[in-house]
Amino acid sequence: MANSLEARLTSLRDTRVWRSIFRSGSGATNLRRALAVQQNVFLHLASVKVRKRSLAFRVTWFLGTLTLGAFLILVLTGIPLMLYYHPSVPQAYADMNDLRFVVSAGVFLRNLHRWSAHAMVLLVFAHMFKVFYRGAYRPPREFNWVIGVVLLLITLFLSYTGYLLPWDQLAFWAITVGSNLISAVPVFGARIRFLLLGGHTVNANALLRFYVLHCVILPLAAVTFVAIHFWRIRKDGGIYSGESKRHE
C-alpha cells in the first residue's frame, strides 16, 4: 500500500500542473531534494540540508520554532480582532466590551492573542538565553545574533503598543507612565515622546499611532527581520548543533 501511495505521489509530482507550480519534479536524488527546497519561496530560507542531530530536542529545545509559532498565532488572532476594533476614542474601549460580553468566542480570541503575546516575549528571552549559553552567537553567527536583538526589541515594542489599544484605565496610565519614561532620554527625549504620541498627552492621536505601529509597521518589520534571521541561519551554516572540533 505504501508503495502504491508513493507511486501515486510520484506521478502527481510529474504532472504538468505540479511542475508549473513547484518547478522541481519527482525523483529521490539529492539534487531533486535540494531543488525542492531551494526553489520554494518559503523553504528556500531554510537550509537545503539539515543534519539530523541538529533537529534533536536537546539542541534548541525548539525555542525558535515555538517563538515563530506564537508569532503566527498572534497574526492569525490579530486579524479577526482587527475586524471588531476601531482605533478611536472612546469607541476602542466599547469594542473591547463588545468582545468581552457579546461577541461569540470574543473572550477566547482576545485571551489567545494576549497569552500568545506573553508567551512570545517569554520564548524570545528563553531562545536568546539558550543561544547565549550554548555560545551559538559566536562567529560566523554574530550578525544573526544582532538581528535577534533587533527582533527582541520589535517584540517588546509590539507588546508595548498593543497594551494601549484596549483604551481602558490600565492601558491609559501604563502608556502615560511609559511615555514619560521616554522623555528621560537625553536631548531628544521630549521630541521622541511627542513623535510617538502625536501630541503631549496620551490621546486619540496616540491611540491611532500605536494602532498603526502595532498592526502594520511593527509586524512588517518583524516579518522582514525574521526572514533575514532564517536566511542567515542557512548562510551561517545551519543550526548550531554543538561544538564540534571536527570543523578545525
Add this chain to the structure above:
Amino acid sequence: MSLGGKIAAARRLLFGDSARTFGTLSVVLLALLAVVPAKDYFREWRTYQKGYLRLVSKRSDATSLARRFEPGVQQVWLPELGVVDRCATCHVALKESSLADVKTQPFRPHPSIPHNLSDFGCAFCHRGQGAATTVEEAHRSTKSWEEPILPARYLESSCGQCHLDRPAGTPLLNQGRDTLAQYGCVRCHTIKTLGGVTLAGTDDPPSLAHIAEKTSREWIAAWLKNPQAYAASATMPNFQLPDEDIRDISAFLMAQSTPYRAGTAAETAPAAAAADAAAQQEGASLYGESFCASCHATQNAAGTLVGGTLGPELTRVGSKVKTAWLADWLRNPKVYDPETKMPHYRLDSKQIGLLLGFLGGKTDSDFLGNRHFDAAPKAEIEHGQKLVIERGCAACHDINGVKKPDDFAPELTLVGSRPLAKILFAPGVPETLPDYIAAKIRQPRSFGNALKMPQYTLAPQQVDGLVTALLAQTEGAQTVPARLRVAARRPSDYHAAGKAGQLIEDMSCFSCHTINGRGGDMAPELTWEGTSVQRAWLVNFLKNPNTLRPALIRRMPKFNVTDAEASTLADYIMTVYQTPAFDRDALDGAHFTAADGERGKELFYGKYACQSCHIVDPNQDKGYIGPTLTQVGVRLNAAWIFHWLKNAQSLRPGTLEPVWNMSDDDARAIAAFLMAQKTAPRAEAARK
C-alpha cells in the same frame, strides 16, 4: 498483566510513534478547545434569566410575564447619546410594573419616572458600565473602568445633565444649585452649565469700599473670626484665620475705606429715640408694621430664626452698625448701595429715630468680646492687603485697591467626570467621586492646611444637595444633544421706563414682585396688573396698602409715597402692564343687571363653591386660601374677573385658582356678582 505493564502498553498505544503522538495530542487539544463554546454559552446573565423565569412561574400572571420575556442579551443602543446598555439582560423586569412587590435584584421593576427607559438607557443616569453583562464589571470600579454606579442618594444629579429648569422631581438638585449660587461658590469657581451658560451668584456680598463708615474694626475682627457667631444664617464662610491675620486684614479694610457721601455733608442724624420701654415698644411695632421681618430674620428667645432671608439677619445688628450710618441707611438705602434690594421707605425723622432705638438695642456684648484695636502701623496694613489678595476676598467683595481675581479657584464645569486617578484622596475618605466631593465641601482643609478654600457651615442636607449639583457637571452634560436640553428661564434685565421706572427701582418693587420676567416671588406678579385692577383702587393701595390675603404673614409694606408719586406709578401701571389677550374695557360693569348678580351669587356659593377659598361675606365665609373678595368690585376690572374665571392659568401661570372651563354665561354672572362687592368689611361690621 501487571499495572506497570498496562501503563507501558497504553503508552505504546498513544505515543508509540510520531503519528500516534500527533493524533493523541490533537484529540487532547480538541477537548480543550471545547471549553471555549462552553464558556461562551454558560454566561453569568443566563443564570439570572433562568432565575427570573423560575420567579415568575409561581405568579398568577406567569404566562403573560413569560411571553413578554425576551431571552438573550438585551441592548439599548442610542448612537446620539453614545449609549450601549445591556443592563436589561439581567434586569429583565424593568418595565414589568406588575412585579412592584418583588424586592430582589436584578428583578425589580424600574420606579415610575417621566421618561421612557428606552430613550436614555441606564448608564446615562446610573453610571457604571452599561455595556457589561457581569455584576462585577457593570456595577463596580475595576482596573479597566473606574466609574462605579452612582449611589441612589445622588441620582438626581443625572437629571441635571439635561435639566436646568428646576424640575419638581429633583428637589435635592435644585437645592444644591441654589446653594452654589447663594453661598458664593460660583464667585471663586467657574461652573458652566449645559449650553455653556456660566452659573451666576444670587447672593449679594456687600461692598467693603466704605466699610469704615458702617461698622467698627472690632466688629470686622469678630466677624472674621467666626461669621456664624454674629448671624447664624450668615453665608460667609469661616476662613479659619489666625488672630494676627485678622488684626491685619481688619486694619487694611479700615484703611482702604472711603467716604460714601464724598462731597455732600451727611444730614444731621436724628437722635435715637430714648431707650425707654415705651419707645422700644413703639419701635418694635413700626418694625412690624413696615414688614421688615418679611426680608430680615431675627433669632427669638428659643434660638430659632424668624423672618425672611432676602436681607441680612438682624439679631445682633446693634453690635455692628454705627448709628449715623444706620440713620442714613434707613432714610434712603440707595445712597450707600444703589444696587440694594432694600426699598426706599421714605420714613420721617421720628420713625427713623424709633427704628434706631429699636435696632440699636439688638446687641450682644459677648460677640465683640473685649477686643480693642489701636491705630495700625503701616506694615500691618500692607500685610493685611497681601492677605486680602491671597485669600481672594475680592472675588466676592468690592475692595478699594484690590482687583477682582479671575478664576481664583479651579473650574468645576467638569467636576462630575473628574477621573479618580487624578484625585488625591485625604486619609479616611472612601475613594469614590461623590465621597471626595462631599469631603471637600465638609472639611476643605482636611485635604491640606495650605488650601485656601474656607470652612462652610452647612447642614448635611445642603452638602448632599451640593454634591448632587456638582455631580451633574459631567462631560456628558456638555455633549447632550440640544433637543434634550431643558433650559432655565432666561434671566431678564427688564427695567421700567421714565419717572415711574425710577420709582419702581427706588422702592425695589422687583425684590418681591415679578414684572416681565424679572423680580422676586414673594408677592404677586404684576406684568398684567394694569388690566386687572381699577386705577382709583391702585392709587389708594399704593398710598396705604391694606391686606388682600389675611392668611399671609408677609404683606406689602407702606412706603409713604406722595400723591404725585402714587399717581405717576398708577398711570404707568394702568398704561403699560396690559395683557394683549383681551380688552380691559370690553365688559362694562354698568350693563350688569341685578338678575345677573343673583345668578352669580347662586353659582358662587353653589355650583363652584368659591367660598371654600374666598370670603365675600365675612360673617359666613371661611375661605382663607385666596384673596378676600369683600371689596373686589372696587379693586378688579370686570373683564379681568370674567377671563380669570374662564382660565386663570393663562393669565397667571401657576396660580392656585383652578381652571373651571366655565361657560361665558356663568363667568359673566359671577363677574356681575363680584363687581357688586364694594363694601369694606369693617364698615359692614360697624353697621351691625
